[in-house]
Amino acid sequence: MKKISLNNSYKAVVIGGSAGSFQGVVKILAQLPKGFPLPIIMCLHRLKHVRNGFVEALSIKSVVQVTEPHDKENIKKGSVYLAPANYHMSVELGHTFALSTEEMVNNSRPAIDITLGSCAFVYKEKLVGILLSGANKDGALGMKHIHDRNGLTIVQEPSECMIDTMPKAALAATEIDYVMKVDQIVEFLKELDKQYR
Amino acid sequence: MLDIDIADLKRISEFIFQKYHYDFRNYAMSSFKRRVLRIMELKKLSVDGLLKKLNETPSFINEFLDELTVNVTEMFRDPSFWRIMREEIMPAIMLNHKQFKIWHAGCSSGEEVLSMCIMLKEMGVLQDVTLIATDLDVNILERAKAATYPIKNMELNEKNYIRFQGTKSFKDYYHEENGMAVFNKDLLMNVSFRRHDLVMGDIFNKFDLILCRNVMIYFNQTLQNEVLKKFHESLFKYGYLAIGSKESLIWCDYANRFIVVNNEEKIYKKIKD
Numbered sequence: 001m002k003k004i005s006l007n008n009s010y011k012a013v014v015i016g017g018s019a020g021s022f023q024g025v026v027k028i029l030a031q032l033p034k035g036f037p038l039p040i041i042m043c044l045h046r047l048k049h050v051r052n053g054f055v056e057a058l059s060i061k062s063v064v065q066v067t068e069p070h071d072k073e074n075i076k077k078g079s080v081y082l083a084p085a086n087y088h089m090s091v092e093l094g095h096t097f098a099l100s101t102e103e104m105v106n107n108s109r110p111a112i113d114i115t116l117g118s119c120a121f122v123y124k125e126k127l128v129g130i131l132l133s134g135a136n137k138d139g140a141l142g143m144k145h146i147h148d149r150n151g152l153t154i155v156q157e158p159s160e161c162m163i164d165t166m167p168k169a170a171l172a173a174t175e176i177d178y179v180m181k182v183d184q185i186v187e188f189l190k191e192l193d194k195q196y197r
Numbered sequence: 198m199l200d201i202d203i204a205d206l207k208r209i210s211e212f213i214f215q216k217y218h219y220d221f222r223n224y225a226m227s228s229f230k231r232r233v234l235r236i237m238e239l240k241k242l243s244v245d246g247l248l249k250k251l252n253e254t255p256s257f258i259n260e261f262l263d264e265l266t267v268n269v270t271e272m273f274r275d276p277s278f279w280r281i282m283r284e285e286i287m288p289a290i291m292l293n294h295k296q297f298k299i300w301h302a303g304c305s306s307g308e309e310v311l312s313m314c315i316m317l318k319e320m321g322v323l324q325d326v327t328l329i330a331t332d333l334d335v336n337i338l339e340r341a342k343a344a345t346y347p348i349k350n351m352e353l354n355e356k357n358y359i360r361f362q363g364t365k366s367f368k369d370y371y372h373e374e375n376g377m378a379v380f381n382k383d384l385l386m387n388v389s390f391r392r393h394d395l396v397m398g399d400i401f402n403k404f405d406l407i408l409c410r411n412v413m414i415y416f417n418q419t420l421q422n423e424v425l426k427k428f429h430e431s432l433f434k435y436g437y438l439a440i441g442s443k444e445s446l447i448w449c450d451y452a453n454r455f456i457v458v459n460n461e462e463k464i465y466k467k468i469k470d
Contacts, residue, residue, distance in 0.1 A: 049276075049356070049357070049360070051275070051277075051442065068443065069443075070443050070444065070445040071413075071414045071441075071443055071444050071445065072418060072421075072445065072448060073445075084442075084443050086274075087443055090227035090228070091227070092225065092226055092227050093203075093226065098225050098226075098227045098228060098414070099414050099441075099443050099444075100225075100227075100228045100231075100267065100414055100415070101267060101269055101270070101411045101414070101441075102228065102231065102232075102267050102269060103267075103269050104269075114231075118227050
């Protein structure tokens, strides 16, 4: 695995996931260092009509309470956000969230490509993008946007994924900096956290 | 990969404002960018090509507006919202008014208006309500008036209706014709569809209830503020305003003239003039 020297210039971590990603996300959030300095922005595929229950389920073991942002809400350091049901979630240049009810993208709303793409545009090289298990190609283009703007890209090790279509699509679409198991992603985030201490 | 920078987006919105008097200058940037890129892809145009076409082909503006505005919606979106409407908001309005007026601001292809009419009919009060449904986009208003939708959309609509716990069978409200669901036109008997621009348009009436769900998310905060002032002025005192479930008014100047009636469903009530 290549070695990127980490530093404390990163401004956000964005995570995409779909089928089979729930356990991985729970593990990452449960082992997140206390006082993690960056916002974690998550877009996970979910049922369109079920508004409640998902943040609660994710929050049970999480170090930080997960919230679904309102449109125009400020993005705060150390907070963990989840794209709400049936809305696309973008970030704006002023570091606020923007929600939308546009057409589904890759059969999904929220779509990972939209969240990742807008984060890439706003945070450029100061972004860490993580793509987990999933059954379609949503997120691949978003990872390409992150890479093209010099952000750091990580996908979950396909052999560990319940369904590996999503990380494989990203590996085919662009250059991925790290292919990691969830445990390694946790270690990576701890290492990143140390840069800010 | 097609991309567009903010300076170009500003050129486009400025040009449209000068030439056609539609004001997109205060639209939320992330979605405005996606919409413009979408049109450029669809029409195979560069930024300059798009500006040239807007300049030389005035009839293109309607098509442009139709593609730019987001016209994705569903009937009984957020069934829990509709249950609160039926069980709390309507009874509260009807306590004081035998007849009342509703404005659907940014009605798009009309699914929400139709949902409202179905609900009012099931409550037995459809004949007592005047509904005005407005949108910026003339093409989409024609589709709303036709109340005819692809039959493949009915699965989701019906699921929502069942979650809303409507009293009939959803299929009672339409018949199928060439792959389309054609809704019973009587449902829209008290609805008047009008072209109206929330940004540039004036106050035109007073209402007991305004629905503007998932419309202001496409505006920036400056514009949201202005539009909320218009809604405030367009509501009778103690009238209701409903916005989308993940929208919020708290950053608007006029927020303190409203109280939250239901935070989960984002229903507000005007309490101060």
